[in-house]
Amino acid sequence: MSTQTLPPIPQTATTTYRECVREAIRDALARDDRVFLMGEDVGHYGGCYAVTKGLLAEFGPDRIRDTPLSESTFTGAGIGAALNGMRPIVEIMTVNFSLLAMDQIVNGAATLLHMSGGQFTVPLVIRMATGAGRQLAAQHSHSLEGWYAHVPGLRILAPATLTDARGMLWPALEDPDPVLIFEHVMLYNATGPTPDADTVKAVDITHAARRREGTDVALITYGGMLGRTLEAAEALEKDGISAEVIDLRVLRPLDEDTVLSAVRRTRRAVVVDEGWRSGSLSAEISARIMDQAFWDLDAPVARVCSAEVPMPYAKHLEQAALPSVEAIVQAARGTLGKGAP
Amino acid sequence: MTAEVSKPAPGGGKVHLTHGHLMALLRDMLRVRRFEDRCAELYTQEKIRGFLHLYNGEEAVTVGVCAALEPRDAVVATYREHAQALVRGTSMRAVMAEMFGKASGCSGGRGGSMHLFDREHRLYGGNAIVGGGLPVAVGLALADAMRGRDAVTACFFGDGAAAEGEFHESLNLAALWRLPVLFLCENNLYAMGTALRFSHASPDLAARAHSYGLPAESVDGMDVVAVEAAARRAVTAIRAGAGPYFLECRTYRFRAHSMFDAQLYREKAEVEEWTHRDPLPRLIDWMRTAGHLHDDDLKALEDAVATELEDAVAFAEAAEWEPVETLTRFVTSAEDRP
Incomplete structure (x- = not known):
């Protein structure tokens, strides 16, 4: 030894x-x-x-x-x-x-x-x-x-x-x-x-941040969903899809420039929001993309939100209600015209 | 006035009934009464719009309380707050211009009758959420206490607010932290159109405050000297570090709740009965009897108030509107932010 x-x-x-x-x-x-x-x-x-x-x-x-x-x-x-x-x-x-x-x-x-x-x-x-x-x-x-x-x-x-x-x-x-x-x-x-x-x-309270660079689709999220969204981007990478991840950071006032520039470069967008879909922040972001970047899009904006249910207690039900990595992957693939991997 | 108020009040609440002081009280009472009557006229002429809540009958409350306050003290009021602004020192021009929605109004035309603000005179609004002003008053007083400033926050609210959760929460917190808040309940017996007896299991509001550990008393809110004496007692106690104080001023609203109110909930006879206790003639009669007021004094006072009022109306009429281009100003401090 x-x-x-x-x-x-x-x-x-x-x-x-x-x-x-x-x-x-x-x-x-x-x-x-x-x-x-x-x-x-x-x-x-x-x-x-x-x-x-x-x-x-x-x-x-x-x-x-x-x-x-x-x-x-x-x-x-x-x-x-x-x-x-x-x-x-x-x-x-x-x-x-x-x-x-x-x-x-x-x-x-x-x-x-x-x-x-x-x-x-x-x-x-x-x-x-x-x-x-x-x-x-x-x-x-x-x-x-x-x-x-x-x-x-x-x-x-x-x-x-x-x-x-x-x-x-x-x-x-x-x-x-x-x-x-x-x-x-x-x-x-x-x-x-x-x-x-x-x-x-150097931390500011005005801008969104690009957490991952990509060329095929922009995944737009914030807060607790950032981790899952980054995981989804990794999974997509293995599948040959290059996903950009935008962390909104500031939910009001929205940093439109960062969001729109990501969408214009990737031509596809998925919004991941832990809130419920109806009347949600994801709806607002989707609408702003449609308003200002419609002609840059190659696919409709997709959204992954929580199931429209009061959050249940049981672990499997709670997890089923939340946006999953799989659902984010699926939505991103959908914007590229691809089905389940 | 009532017999007991001419005696020195315990705890330094003595009102000095000098000629000058009585004339000042009367002047403010008249200013408020004539202002409110003129607002009602201007409302029917559609110069003033929105909700308009008038203070006729309740003047002695604000005039009496404000006589016990210093300029360094803060005031939080309700949507029936023209009196607080006028008596604390906001110019009648600025208040009337606000009624008209003009740029030179005391809130720049963005508040209206229910939201009069005046930083210079420490008037923190006209809050139109019943009970909503109480927590804010607690916070204003907390800041003064933490900074060691000798200031009292006078928080006006109605009997309706005593049914809100924030009433209980705020009295508890102010008492717990011994904050310099004077809680002033303007009990006019009606929460809009619902009588006190239909909304409170126990109508004794002072007892309720007392249960949170606050010194609490009720006073005849139609007697300006009684109100001032009570407010002086309260303010003296607060400044001495006793913590918050609760004062219920029993008063009555002579006019409708707002200009949209047909007053189906109260008998004419009841209104009639209360008008016999009108705080304005009551003060005038007392001053006359005591030799403090002669007919020509009263006329001179009325003339001065009328001149001030007509000047304020002319000012408001002539004032500029805020340009539509500045619609989104003051949403955030950075003007370019959405």
Whole structure:
């Protein structure tokens, strides 16, 4: 046996999406004393998805505020505090619960600048979990971010990567207008290399991103569906189909240029959206492609969405309701006039 | 006025019934009353459109409360908020121009009667979602508390709002965090056309506030001095760090809920009975009896209000419309964003 040992493999520091969100909050709290966090169980419990663990001990109860279970009021209080010079981060446990605060968000945060004739801005950030995959059934699993993307006056973000989870919060807090950040529940445990400072600093909240280059079809998606869409692109590659993947990142205002340029180059588009099909964000994207790139298309725009059913509990039913890699592959092949592989 | 209010109120709520102060109260009451009457006329002439909710009968509430506030304090109001704007200092011109939907209105013609805003005077709107202003007031007060600023947020809402979940949530949160909010319930006995007794299992609203740990009291909202004295007690307590305070002002709306209301839900006799308690003649009579008001004083005051009002109407008439080209301004702070 040789005495020589293998040299150690250089280790890149790894982290999780959850830690990236936490680091983003810590960083914002440290950088700006107007920033504070409030929401249900963000303090003593550490966040229902453990995102805010340790922050109460580090920043104290004045800046990490556990609220009563009163979504409408603590969201409205975020609006009031934002109107009065603070930079609040409001955490709502899930998008389903945000419906209890929808009045404050839609009738309040989104309208005040306009109704006041430009006198009052609302620099509020609201974070919430969205999406299915944890068998949490029909009151904790929906993807309703498309509803908020309907509303003028709001900016809607869907960080799908560790870098975006780490980098989007600060520019969101710098935005003078209300910003909603949707964190997909299946991403919290995602691991990867720790984003470096320069990469984090370069994160914007205006553009879509090309996550994979391709020439035959553009797969357009966001948030929790990015992983499956990239998997589908890999599967298509084995089949000789070159798929481009666009991550929308910003659901309002939409970065049309990036989407349309991908569609014009590939001449085919599949929109992958975890929301329901009817009246969805995927419908909006499809319509904009038809409006502006119809003559560049070689096939009708295809869509892969969740089944139109309240999300069921049982694992096999839940998975059957969600857009699958196979369904995305199938839809992409369909735009090329190909049947099942 | 009522006997007890001329006594020093506990906790520093004393109202100094000087001639000057009484004249100032009367002036604001008259400004609001005449403004509202003129708005009703202008509505029938179709100069003002949309929903128009008038404050006749309730003037003593806003005038009394605002007399206890300082310029540094904030106000959140409802869709029946012309009085709050006028009394807090927004010019009658800017309020009337807003009624007309003109660019020089206090919300640039984008808000209308229900959404008067004035950053300079810390008026955070006219909120037309019943109960919707309460959480915002809690947040305004939270920011003041976190920054160590000595400011009170006065949050006006009606008896109807006391049935909304946000009423309970907001009182609880403000009390839990001991925030400087003065919750002002303008109880005019009707949530639009539904009487309090048909929508509240227990009509004692102050008791409800008290159950959340807030000091709470009810006051005759037709008596401007009683309202001011109570508001001074409340504001003094809040500034001393006692946390939020709840004040129910029992009042009555003389006019219809809005201009579309046939008032089928209340008896004429009831309206008649309340008009005997009209806060305006009540103040005038008291001032006369106490030797604070002579006929020529009143006439001079009325003339000044009429001049201000006609000037405001002429201003609103002549004011420019916001050009349609700027339709999508103020949707986001970056003007080029959709």
